[in-house]
Each structure stands twice: as C-alpha cells, then as structure tokens.
Amino acid sequence: MKTLAAGSTIGILGGGQLGRMMSIAAAKLGYKCHIYCPDIGNPAEQVSEKATHASYEDCEALERFAKEVDVITYEFENIPVMTVEALKLKTAVFPGSRVLKVSQDRLSEKIFLNDLGLATAPYAGVNHLDEAKKVLEKISYPAVLKTRRFGYDGKGQAIVKSRSDVEKAWERLASDNIIIEGFIDFDMEISVLVVRGQDGKIKCFEPVENQHKNHILDLSIVPARISNVLKAAAIKQASKIIENIDYVGVLTVEFFISSNEPKLRVNEIAPRVHNSGHWTIEACPASQFEQHIRAICGLPLGDVKFTGQVRMTNLIGNDILKLPDLLKEVGASVHDYGKDEIKVGRKMGHVTRLISPEY
Numbered sequence: 001m002k003t004l005a006a007g008s009t010i011g012i013l014g015g016g017q018l019g020r021m022m023s024i025a026a027a028k029l030g031y032k033c034h035i036y037c038p039d040i041g042n043p044a045e046q047v048s049e050k051a052t053h054a055s056y057e058d059c060e061a062l063e064r065f066a067k068e069v070d071v072i073t074y075e076f077e078n079i080p081v082m083t084v085e086a087l088k089l090k091t092a093v094f095p096g097s098r099v100l101k102v103s104q105d106r107l108s109e110k111i112f113l114n115d116l117g118l119a120t121a122p123y124a125g126v127n128h129l130d131e132a133k134k135v136l137e138k139i140s141y142p143a144v145l146k147t148r149r150f151g152y153d154g155k156g157q158a159i160v161k162s163r164s165d166v167e168k169a170w171e172r173l174a175s176d177n178i179i180i181e182g183f184i185d186f187d188m189e190i191s192v193l194v195v196r197g198q199d200g201k202i203k204c205f206e207p208v209e210n211q212h213k214n215h216i217l218d219l220s221i222v223p224a225r226i227s228n229v230l231k232a233a234a235i236k237q238a239s240k241i242i243e244n245i246d247y248v249g250v251l252t253v254e255f256f257i258s259s260n261e262p263k264l265r266v267n268e269i270a271p272r273v274h275n276s277g278h279w280t281i282e283a284c285p286a287s288q289f290e291q292h293i294r295a296i297c298g299l300p301l302g303d304v305k306f307t308g309q310v311r312m313t314n315l316i317g318n319d320i321l322k323l324p325d326l327l328k329e330v331g332a333s334v335h336d337y338g339k340d341e342i343k344v345g346r347k348m349g350h351v352t353r354l355i356s357p358e359y
Contacts, residue, residue, distance in 0.1 A: 006030030011069030015042025066090035
C-alpha cells in the first residue's frame with residue numbers, strides 16, 4: 001500500500017465527464033491530474049493540470065505520460081488491456097487489467113459471475129448464424145443477441161422475438177463473436193457502487209433504482225424502492241465481486257429485479273465510477289469520485305452514509321438547453337459537462353435534487 005502525498009499527480013485515461021468529475025474531486029484532496037485522451041478540448045482537461053493527446057496504442061506517448069504521473073486510473077472500460085499492462089510496468093495502475101479482461105467480454109463476464117455463484121440471465125456464446133438458431137431453440141424467445149465486446153447504452157445488441165428475427169439481428173450486429181442472453185422480464189434495474197481501498201477495506205453506497213429512456217439512463221432514484229432484504233443481498237453480492245477481482249477503486253454492479261422470482265440477477269459490471277452514482281456529489285460526505293481518488297491514492301475511504309431521498313436526472317442532448325431555467329430552481333444542483341456540441345443521445349450534464357437530506 002502506498003499513500004500519495006498532496007501535490008502528487010494522478011494520470012487519468014479518458015477525457016469524458018467521469019474524468020472531469022474525478023479531477024475535480026482530486027483537486028479537493030490536493031492532487032493534480034494529467035489527462036490522457038486522443039480528443040482535444042475534452043471535458044476532463046478543462047479542469048485538469050495537464051493533458052496529453054495521443055492514441056491509447058502510442059507506446060512512446062504512454063511512456064512519457066507514465067513518467068509524469070504518480071498513479072494511473074481510467075474513466076471508461078474500453079481502454080485496451082495492453083495499454084494498462086504496459087503502463088503498470090512504469091507506475092501503479094488502479095484498477096488493474098484483470099477486471100478489463102473480464103468486463104470487456106460479455107461472455108467472460110457471465111462466466112466469472114456464475115463461478116462466484118451469482119445468478120445472471122441464461123446465456124451462450126455463438127460464432128455462427130446456424131449455431132445461434134440452435135441455441136435460441138434451447139434458451140427460447142424472446143432473447144437478446146449482443147456483441148461480446150464494446151457495447152454500451154444499448155449499442156451492440158438486438159432483441160429477437162421469434163425465429164424470423166434472427167437473420168436480420170445477426171446482420172445488424174455484424175460480428176461473429178456474439179452472446180445470446182435469455183430475456184429477463186424485470187421490474188426494476190438497480191445498481192450498487194462499491195469501493196475497495198488498497199488496504200482491502202470495502203464500502204458500498206445506498207443501492208440505486210435506475211430508469212432508462214432509449215437505453216440511456218434517464219433517472220436515478222435513491223434509495224431504490226426495494227426491500228431491505230434485497231438491498232442487503234445486492235450489497236453482499238457487489239462486495240463479493242470486488243473482493244474476487246483484485247480491484248482498487250469504485251466498481252459498479254447492475255442488477256435486475258423481477259417480481260416473479262426472489263433472487264437478484266447481475267446484469268453487468270462496470271469497472272469505473274458510474275452515471276448512476278452522480279447523486280453522491282451532493283448527497284454523501286464523500287462522493288463516488290472522491291472515494292475513487294481516495295482508494296487509488298492509498299487514503300482511508302470516506303463516509304458513504306446517506307439518509308433521505310434524492311433524484312438525479314440526466315440532461316441528454318437538447319435537455320442541456322433547459323440550463324437557464326434549471327439554474328433558477330431552488331434545491332437543484334446543476335452540472336454542465338462542458339461539451340462543445342449537442343448530439344442526440346449525448347450526455348451533456350445532469351441535475352440532482354435532494355429531498356429531506358439528513359446525513
């Protein structure tokens with residue numbers, strides 16, 4: 001375990017809004033941040049000490065970057081594994097590469113979770129259309145075809161309701177590495193943000209209820225409207241996952257809850273701070289971003305206590321144009337991510353509303 005002194009520099013791979021909010025949290029604790037991202041003028045570098053613009057495969061740029069920072073982390077899960085493994089030869093990288101190897105492949109992720117005794121949707125990996133048709137007869141319809149790699153916010157997946165949908169779905173995904181998942185008729189999706197320090201200590205935030213529009217998170221409700229038994233089970237399972245994957249930092253675990261069965265099913269894990277945890281900035285003594293910085297820098301984890309209710313709403317695309325009115329709203333905490341172009345489906349900011357906070 002190594003504790004970084006104030007004034008040390010944290011390297012962040014990725015320049016999006018998660019990197020931006022990590023950099024702000026780092027500054028609160030006396031650290032500087034150096035952003036590594038191919039894109040110029042990204043949200044994270046607007047609030048950071050320094051930025052390097054190069055590809056994630058540029059070995060020379062990565063080596064220079066590693067020499068200028070004291071620890072490295074990342075803000076999105078599609079960082080090449082080889083990049084992380086090359087960087088860790090030069091300086092500490094948290095989380096490590098193992099979680100990327102698992103989470104970047106949906107099939108590997110399901111196998112890992114099942115090996116821990118955790119329930120998921122029924123699934124099978126397939127490489128050919130004919131193989132997919134045979135598997136679907138066993139899993140049954142409806143089902144979801146997903147690319148095994150590089151899918152998020154509904155991308156890289158297609159629902160098949162009957163045999164007549166299969167060929168079109170296969171062509172649409174344009175991949176020979178597919179996982180077929182049985183369709184889960186769930187009533188609610190929840191997420192648990194769990195953090196593990198370098199010393200192995202673990203803390204979990206209050207489970208979050210998530211509602212989506214067009215496969216993109218729209219609203220997070222805290223606390224999730226579920227029983228205390230389910231909350232305890234979700235926290236226990238999230239803790240089990242982070243304990244068994246050599247992890248330091250914040251990890252997010254998404255679960256499906258169905259009224260017709262008592263058990264939780266893990267949907268996926270995300271090795272990073274997460275959209276469903278933005279409410280923690282205003283609602284907790286130490287936000288998810290501060291917790292991540294504390295963990296990777298070898299500091300004690302902060303308090304996750306929250307008593308009350310909170311609603312966090314994403315500002316997607318043109319929603320950001322509501323900013324002047326939102327700024328007038330009493331009790332609303334508004335975040336603009338500083339993105340220079342509005343796009344359909346793009347996360348431009350968020351607004352958090354606290355209801356009777358008593359922490």
